[in-house]
Amino acid sequence: MSKLLKPGIAILSALILQVTLLPAYIADPFKPNLLLIVVVWLGLRATPVRGALLAYLLGLAQDSCSGLYLGLNGFSFLMTFLVLQNIAHRLYADNRYLMTLAVFIATIACGLAHLVLLALFSAAEGIYASLLVSLIPQGAVNALVASVVFGIVDAAQTEEVA
Amino acid sequence: MWDLIKKYRVPFVTGAVVLVAFLVYGSNLKHRESANFFERGVLTVLSPLFSVGAVVSGGAETVWNDYIALVDVRRQNRELLEHLRTLNSRLVGEQEALLANERLKKLLELKEQMPAPSLAASVIGEDGAPWFKTLVIDRGGKDGLQEGMPVVTSAGVVGQVVKVAANSSRVLLLTDHASAIAAVVQRSRARGVLRGTGSRRLSLEFAIREDDVKVGDQLVTSGIGGVFPKGLPLGEITMVKKGEYGIFQTIEVRPMVSISRIEEVLVLLKQRNE
Incomplete structure (x- = not known):
């Protein structure tokens, strides 16, 4: 129970933080995408079926609080998860720095996926300008936050094992 | 003898x-006003001792004033700091209440001016993605909100309700790329469509080259499309550019509402088919 409860609370807190607190204090391109960090973690560490389901649900949760297009983040989070799952066994996924780099790359990849999907299927003209400008700052911020989060998670796991 | x-x-x-x-x-x-040899002698002999005595006495006074008499000052200081903190937080709270009162008063004035019934709502969340511009408000379907209802503040148009849940709703801001509002220049009645650009500026599209549009002109809703009532303030024109070719002019608009500072809004409870 506690195994599910703790991550559940962490994810819920991340979502609440992302919608309420962070936008109030952080300027636009520098708001971190906490749920994407969770997806990267899932991609590198979780089991395929459960991880994929959770990644997709996280995307839908993100879509419910962001933008107009339900399924946009659902799709891009799922794709990110699947790509990471496929390459995770070739990587040293326990390395915190590698996971941080993966978050940066995943942010850029997700942003580009949004760009393609929005350009093809939405009427939001000119969105590419805001999106491209925000990608690198958001990737950097996500990587920074990820390094802290993964550090905390690793420390907690080490303590549990000890 | x-x-x-x-x-x-x-x-x-x-x-x-x-x-x-x-x-x-x-x-x-x-x-009596001059010292004789005895007095001088005594003073000469004793003055160095007096100096030492004075130093000792000063030291003792310092010890008394700065240490012994200040035994309670640390505690007193802590209490005063605590008191100061309490007063400061109370002051901040009162200032906050005063500002909220002013904002709500303006909102109430606006509510009375509006022809349609309206509902006040508080902003409880913002969009996490930098390329989407939406807000979450604390009113939803249970309060009578529907998709498409206009959202305004005392300064002007904020956007429109897009996704309604039972107790909360999402508002598409006029700065979002997907937002398009039929607008008219208040002075010259030139028409166009005000589109969001994802930044703090808006773009007035489809304004014909020959239309009289100047920097500083006020832009209001035209009422066309039926979503927004006519005459609500939208923004101020900050840049007009007419190219050598083309049918339309390029116009940049600054929204009247300071999007990043919105705390309370008014939702106009207008039915979709009205």
């Missing part, structure tokens, strides 16, 4: 001493 002195030795010596003392006193009455 000697025997007499011997017999009354004590009274005699005492009398002599008293007499000398009196004479010393008497002789110095004339020169």
Whole structure:
């Protein structure tokens, strides 16, 4: 129970933080995408079926609080998860720095996926300008936050094992 | 004589001493403002000792004032700091209440001016993605909200309701790329469509080259499309560019509402088919 409860609370807190607190204090391109960090973690560490389901649900949760297009983040989070799952066994996924780099790359990849999907299927003209400008700052911020989060998670796991 | 002195030795010596003392006193009455050799001698001998005494006394006073008498000052200081913190937080709270009161008063004035019934709502969340511009408000379907309802503040149009849940709704801001509002220049009645650009500026599209549009002109809703009532403030024109070719002019608009500072809004409860 506690195994599910703790991550559940962490994810819920991340979502609440992302919608309420962070936008109030952080300027636009520098708001971190906490749920994407969770997806990267899932991609590198979780089991395929459960991880994929959770990644997709996280995307839908993100879509419910962001933008107009339900399924946009659902799709891009799922794709990110699947790509990471496929390459995770070739990587040293326990390395915190590698996971941080993966978050940066995943942010850029997700942003580009949004760009393609929005350009093809939405009427939001000119969105590419805001999106491209925000990608690198958001990737950097996500990587920074990820390094802290993964550090905390690793420390907690080490303590549990000890 | 000697025997007499011997017999009354004590009274005699005492009398002599008293007499000398009196004479010393008497002789110095004339020169009371100047020191004689005795006084000078005493002062000369004792002044270094007085200095040492003064230093010791000063030290003792310092010890008393700065340490012994201040035993309670640390505690008192802590109490005063605590008191100061309480007063400061109360002051901030009162200031906050005052500002909220002013904002709500303006909102109430606006509510009274509006022809359609309206509902006040508080902003409870913002969009996490930098490329989408939406807000979350604390009113939803249970309060009578529907998709497409206009959202305004006392400064002007904020956007429109896009996704309605039972107790909360999402508002598409006029700065979002997906937002398009039929607008008219208040002075010249030139028409166009105000589109969001994802930044703090808006773009007035489809304004014909020949239309009279100047920097500083106010832009209001035209009422066309039926979503927004006519005449609501949208923004101020900050840039007009007419190229050598093309049918339309490029117009940049600054929204009247400071999007990043919205805390309370008014939702106009207008039915979709009205």
